[in-house]
Amino acid sequence: MSRNMGASAPSNARKVVVPLVTTIVTIAVWWFVVHVGFVPNFLLPGPDQAVMAFVEDAPLLAEHAATTLAEAALGLALGTLVGFVIAVLMDRFETLYLAINPIITVSQTIPTIAIAPLLVLWFGYGLVPKVLLIVLTTFFPITVSLVGGFRSVDPDVVDLMRTMNASNWQIFVHAKLPLALEPFFSGLRISATYAIVGAVVAEWLGGFSGLGVYMTRVRKSFSYDKMFAVITLISVLSLALMKGIDVLARVCMPWTRQKGKES
Amino acid sequence: MTPATDDAALRAEGLTLSWDGGETIVARNVNLAVRRGETLCLVGKSGCGKTTILHALSGLTTPMEGRVLVHGKDVTGKPGSVSYMLQKDMLLPHLRVIDNVALPLTLGGTPRSEARDKAANLFERFGLAGTELEWPSQLSGGMRQRAAFLRTYLMGNDVVLLDEPFSALDALTRVDLRNWWLQISCELGIASLIITHDVDEAVSLSSSVLVLKGRPAEGVPSSIVGEVSIPRNVEGDFSLTHEYVDCKRQVLDLLG
Numbered sequence: 001m002s003r004n005m006g007a008s009a010p011s012n013a014r015k016v017v018v019p020l021v022t023t024i025v026t027i028a029v030w031w032f033v034v035h036v037g038f039v040p041n042f043l044l045p046g047p048d049q050a051v052m053a054f055v056e057d058a059p060l061l062a063e064h065a066a067t068t069l070a071e072a073a074l075g076l077a078l079g080t081l082v083g084f085v086i087a088v089l090m091d092r093f094e095t096l097y098l099a100i101n102p103i104i105t106v107s108q109t110i111p112t113i114a115i116a117p118l119l120v121l122w123f124g125y126g127l128v129p130k131v132l133l134i135v136l137t138t139f140f141p142i143t144v145s146l147v148g149g150f151r152s153v154d155p156d157v158v159d160l161m162r163t164m165n166a167s168n169w170q171i172f173v174h175a176k177l178p179l180a181l182e183p184f185f186s187g188l189r190i191s192a193t194y195a196i197v198g199a200v201v202a203e204w205l206g207g208f209s210g211l212g213v214y215m216t217r218v219r220k221s222f223s224y225d226k227m228f229a230v231i232t233l234i235s236v237l238s239l240a241l242m243k244g245i246d247v248l249a250r251v252c253m254p255w256t257r258q259k260g261k262e263s
Numbered sequence: 264m265t266p267a268t269d270d271a272a273l274r275a276e277g278l279t280l281s282w283d284g285g286e287t288i289v290a291r292n293v294n295l296a297v298r299r300g301e302t303l304c305l306v307g308k309s310g311c312g313k314t315t316i317l318h319a320l321s322g323l324t325t326p327m328e329g330r331v332l333v334h335g336k337d338v339t340g341k342p343g344s345v346s347y348m349l350q351k352d353m354l355l356p357h358l359r360v361i362d363n364v365a366l367p368l369t370l371g372g373t374p375r376s377e378a379r380d381k382a383a384n385l386f387e388r389f390g391l392a393g394t395e396l397e398w399p400s401q402l403s404g405g406m407r408q409r410a411a412f413l414r415t416y417l418m419g420n421d422v423v424l425l426d427e428p429f430s431a432l433d434a435l436t437r438v439d440l441r442n443w444w445l446q447i448s449c450e451l452g453i454a455s456l457i458i459t460h461d462v463d464e465a466v467s468l469s470s471s472v473l474v475l476k477g478r479p480a481e482g483v484p485s486s487i488v489g490e491v492s493i494p495r496n497v498e499g500d501f502s503l504t505h506e507y508v509d510c511k512r513q514v515l516d517l518l519g
Contacts (some may be wrong), residue, residue, distance in 0.1 A: 117459055121487075154351075154353070156349050156350075156351060156353055158357070159318075159323055159347075159349070160347065160353050161370070162323060162342045162368045163321050163322070163323065163342045163343065163344070163345075163346070163347040163418070164366065164370050164371075164418055165342065165343040165369045165371065166371065170370050173353060174366065174369075174370070176356075176357070178355070178357040179355070179356075179357070181357070196278055253357070255356050255357050255398045255399075255400065258398045258400045258401050
């Protein structure tokens with residue numbers, strides 16, 4: 001009896017406590033190896049040093065973070081739009097799907113770090129190359145998830161709507177698009193993290209402001225405590241963006257919050 | 264076969280149907296007629312082409328030969344003249360129950376509020392009162408099926424095709440819903456053609472059972488091999504009578 005109870009789904013408290021304890025233990029181990037001297041402090045600053053650096057540079061970090069967030073938001077918005085349009089066209093025209101599906105897939109095998117210098121070369125150090133890089137990295141998860149969502153719609157739903165004299169547009173608006181929302185938000189979640197990373201990578205290669213620029217400067221001055229502070233900030237921003245998308249998904253899909261009944 | 268009569272709401276004449284663009288003949292020379300207020304059942308084993316026939320009758324596919332008439336008008340290959348309820352309820356998870364059932368009206372151009380009002384007036388009659396603003400995931404299997412019936416009714420046609428509408432329900436709900444459908448289709452004067460592989464269901468529901476037989480996947484096209492008329496003027500519980508058993512035996516004999 002007790003064994004069965006033990007195998008049941010984790011309680012809400014456990015879901016919070018277990019990852020929290022893991023995080024605390026990780027930070028404690030990190031602090032320990034640095035302060036006991038297993039790793040030289042000039043190679044790896046302790047967590048307390050990273051926090052101090054963060055507090056010290058907070059106003060400057062906020063300024064750079066605003067630039068990075070603006071680039072990421074603009075790039076993500078455009079990437080989502082481009083990804084959506086491509087997905088709709090691929091779903092509507094089978095020939096187009098067959099024609100561009102391999103090209104889109106291959107485009108994602110090219111490392112971001114390899115494209116970024118070219119974009120800087122072609123478009124300079126301004127906003128354009130950064131936004132372009134983010135668009136290139138974020139449209140793909142959107143396109144793939146949406147095309148998958150459109151294609152996974154039960155053909156019987158389409159047949160049923162055809163018996164109601166629904167046009168292709170009505171089938172798209174009333175069935176395909178809402179039914180593809182769940183995969184779309186999964187794709188958007190991935191794209192959001194790519195957007196922040198894309199912005200930082202683009203800023204590495206040139207620019208006047210942004211977390212990537214800050215990162216390059218502190219690396220050159222061997223301020224690794226500040227490196228860890230900015231790395232943590234980038235992670236927090238990505239997580240916050242993902243959380244924001246989760247909230248947006250819940251608002252846009254209220255039906256997913258309901259529990260089913262037995263027949 | 265069903266005799267040709269002028270008062271048929273739905274008539275199929277010499278339908279020949281195929282799969283794979285004509286490579287496999289599924290059914291040959293299918294003739295049937297359903298009158299207003301009548302329920303006809305088409306029974307056959309799994310894979311004999313029942314759903315293919317229903318697809319052709321609904322206009323979703325065009326037969327190789329033959330034609331489909333609704334109230335005498337040729338509607339072959341033209342969806343929209345008959346209402347079709349598929350095997351699964353196909354309620355859209357993102358629409359509230361009232362918007363799901365009002366979907367045929369909305370698609371036809373009726374403003375949303377007007378479509379909702381029209382649908383809401385029928386909720387009580389279809390046993391759905393109080394579920395208007397719920398999501399489909401909040402309904403039980405039986406209630407979902409009732410909602411699908413109402414949506415089918417709101418398609419606005421007096422000819423309804425039902426593809427194994429009760430197969431996904433538990434035994435008790437199935438019997439309840441069958442009796443309810445029999446009553447409501449009579450009241451509303453709906454001509455319905457139901458396909459099923461459940462002989463008991465066919466004999467309980469219909470005024471006539473058509474038996475489809477064949478093995479299209481093995482190269483033997485299906486055809487209607489017989490029709491059993493079901494007497495409806497029997498007193499008491501029909502399912503406990505000799506007539507019921509006799510009808511069931513005839514259907515089973517035809518099925519082989």
